[in-house]
Amino acid sequence: MENRYDRYKDSGIAWIGVIPEHWEVRKGKNIFKKEERPVRDFDEIVTCFRNGEVTLRSNRRIDGFTNAVKEIGYQGVRKGDLVIHNMDAFAGAIGVSDSDGKSTPVYSICTPRNDTEANTYYYAYLLRSYALGGVIQSLAKGIRERSTDFRYKEFGELFYQQPPLAEQQAIADYLDRRCSEIDELIALQEEMITKLQSYKQSVITEAVTRGLDKNVPLKDSGIDWIGKIPEHWNCTAFKRLLLEPMQYGANEPAEECDYNNPRYIRITDIKEDRTLRDDTFKSLPLEKAKDYILSKGDLLFARSGATVGKTFLYNEDNAACFAGYLIKAKCNKKKLVPNFVFYYTLSNIYQNWKNSIFIQSTIQNIGADKYSSMPIIVPPLAEQQAIADYLDQRCSEIDELIALKQQKIEKLKEYKKSLIFECVTGKRKVS
Structure with a gap:
């Protein structure tokens, strides 16, 4: 290690170990x-x-x-x-x-x-x-x-x-300076992540509201917060494109963790990137879960609290059911591509709709009735699939860039943590 002290001694304390000889x-x-x-x-x-x-x-x-x-x-x-x-x-x-x-x-x-x-x-x-x-x-x-x-x-x-007081001061001053520099680098990476996330949302919004053909004629959707949409697209209530009424989840406590039973999906299991956490796995016995079993392509909507409006597209191979603070929507796949709807819920248009709901109520709560009545833009089925496929590719590319930035942040944080430890414990000499 660079910048080590010339001599060290045993501190006499097992968990401290050796320290510079004059400390x-x-x-x-x-x-x-x-x-x-x-x-x-x-x-x-x-x-x-x-x-x-x-x-x-x-x-x-x-x-x-x-x-x-x-x-x-x-x-x-x-x-x-x-x-x-x-x-x-x-x-x-x-x-x-x-x-x-x-x-x-x-x-x-x-x-x-x-x-x-x-x-x-x-x-x-x-x-x-x-x-x-x-x-x-x-x-x-x-x-x-x-x-x-x-x-x-x-x-x-x-x-x-x-250490001697002057050395304590030198270490603190050095760490103030170096940590400030590292924090600036972290902040820069975080700013770039924010910009990438904003860009990703704009890509999604553009695709689900205007399609992939930039030259297609547009028409007024009739809804202020949606604006113009392609002339051959429709705008209708979400419930008209579902196979069945939206369903609330099971009102059961999350207690057991049995991988032989269906996973019990709760709001807290859904990460910001809309994947499931591995460390929060809970299950329900089949007898309790049977009325709430999910199928591939089912969409889950959070109905209250800080996560209201958060969505999750279920495409897992393992059996799962869902909890009461989530609402399930089962798309009629002859009319609606689930992945297209999922991307729709990640767009600015969906955020605008949520905000319009909250303006009408002092409580941030969106029930099945409101979700069912949500206006949704509907391209032809083949075009929905093309848009979903395009966004899978583009969002994957952007997510890879975001992941690289996050890795840099983690490395910077680990370096900062290591630097502080080495300096304050005498493993690294501050000159």
């Missing part, structure tokens, strides 16, 4: 003390996030947060404090506050016992590195019954590396 090892309670400051009237709430950011809640838009009626046990936080989320530290919720404010008792607020011995930014990097590497969780199992509970008492009893 020390000390318990957390001998490096930091826990603060218990009073709260001031003007203090705003400080929140610690899993990415290590510690900032005022007002600095970030956070859905789902509500202020407590009584702020019991709140404590003062100052800029530069080391903040540890007692219940979420294992996931990386450790950092240095960028603001003065107040926090709930779920946080341990720590400051150095001696400013000439400890740099909070270095120790934030060190603690987060151990947390994301599973060290805190594995060690905490032997300390408390709850493996994710990491209060000041636990923090204080563990041993940590202690």
